[in-house]
Amino acid sequence: MEINKKNYVIENELVRKERVIALLSDLHYTPNMSQDILNSIILDLSAVNPDIICFAGDLINDAKEFGGIRYLIAWLETLSKIAPVCLVKGNHDYLTFDRQAKKWHYYDSNELFAFIADIENVFILEKDKPLFEDEELTISGFDLGKFTEKYYKEHHESNAAFKLYVKPELTNIQGNLDPERLNVLLTHSPRNYFDNLDLKYNILMFGHMHNGAVPSKMLDKIKTNRGIISPHGEIFPRYAHGIVEISENKTGIIASPITTIANKSNHKLVRTLYKPGIQYLNIRKK
Numbered sequence: 001m002e003i004n005k006k007n008y009v010i011e012n013e014l015v016r017k018e019r020v021i022a023l024l025s026d027l028h029y030t031p032n033m034s035q036d037i038l039n040s041i042i043l044d045l046s047a048v049n050p051d052i053i054c055f056a057g058d059l060i061n062d063a064k065e066f067g068g069i070r071y072l073i074a075w076l077e078t079l080s081k082i083a084p085v086c087l088v089k090g091n092h093d094y095l096t097f098d099r100q101a102k103k104w105h106y107y108d109s110n111e112l113f114a115f116i117a118d119i120e121n122v123f124i125l126e127k128d129k130p131l132f133e134d135e136e137l138t139i140s141g142f143d144l145g146k147f148t149e150k151y152y153k154e155h156h157e158s159n160a161a162f163k164l165y166v167k168p169e170l171t172n173i174q175g176n177l178d179p180e181r182l183n184v185l186l187t188h189s190p191r192n193y194f195d196n197l198d199l200k201y202n203i204l205m206f207g208h209m210h211n212g213a214v215p216s217k218m219l220d221k222i223k224t225n226r227g228i229i230s231p232h233g234e235i236f237p238r239y240a241h242g243i244v245e246i247s248e249n250k251t252g253i254i255a256s257p258i259t260t261i262a263n264k265s266n267h268k269l270v271r272t273l274y275k276p277g278i279q280y281l282n283i284r285k286k
């Protein structure tokens with residue numbers, strides 16, 4: 001299966017060694033998911049052989065009814081043999097759909113993620129600990145945990161909710177950052193981050209936006225980061241895909257999803273319009 005592949009070069013004075021981070025996001029795994037989507041990701045990663053693989057959330061589509069865990073675990077095991085895998089959770093990893101009430105609500109998926117955390121070379125966010133460190137770079141993660149339902153469903157990711165649920169925690173994490181190292185943040189939604197630019201990270205990696213539903217073939221023709229519609233129905237969201245140059249030493253990347261329309265990854269038209277995304281960040285000395 002064809003991949004929607006993006007290569008980005010990020011130059012920074014804080015690193016001497018060149019390294020490649022593969023950024024994946026939004027698999028929205030369901031038991032009926034076609035194996036060729038999973039395989040196409042593995043094939044491309046094996047060919048490029050990145051130094052680190054980061055996953056920006058929404059690994060599963062429903063935190064309670066993910067099913068078929070064996071295939072998902074096997075896929076992550078294969079990824080972990082290519083490079084260390086860092087993983088944060090997205091809204092779908094913490095929410096389940098209640099068919100009677102017709103709404104999403106919080107569900108504790110810790111049991112599933114404990115299985116995943118047991119895979120060698122897979123690193124899942126633990127409180128107050130960086131996800132990954134090498135000699136020059138630190139990858140920190142952030143997810144909303146039990147506040148996921150409130151932030152995404154009750155407050156629809158409002159700026160006020162960002163100040164309440166996201167900013168204090170990020171300020172805390174930032175307090176421990178070493179400014180001499182290249183600091184990377186891996187989290188799910190980019191919403192509100194670009195309006196709060198006192199953040200100290202050099203590279204911010206996001207998912208969640210599903211390219212704003214822009215078909216893969218049109219992505220290169222759009223000169224801005226705008227999408228058509230956000231996961232919450234916002235029309236023409238400003239930050240939906242691609243690279244955002246925040247300032248000289250700060251860059252944001254909003255990942256193209258592996259699955260653009262959750263639960264419809266096998267649908268013929270959907271497969272024609274939306275190719276699974278992978279982004280490669282080549283990080284090197286300025």
Ligand SMILES: [Fe+2]
Binds near residue numbers: 057090092209
């Ligand atoms: Fe998603």
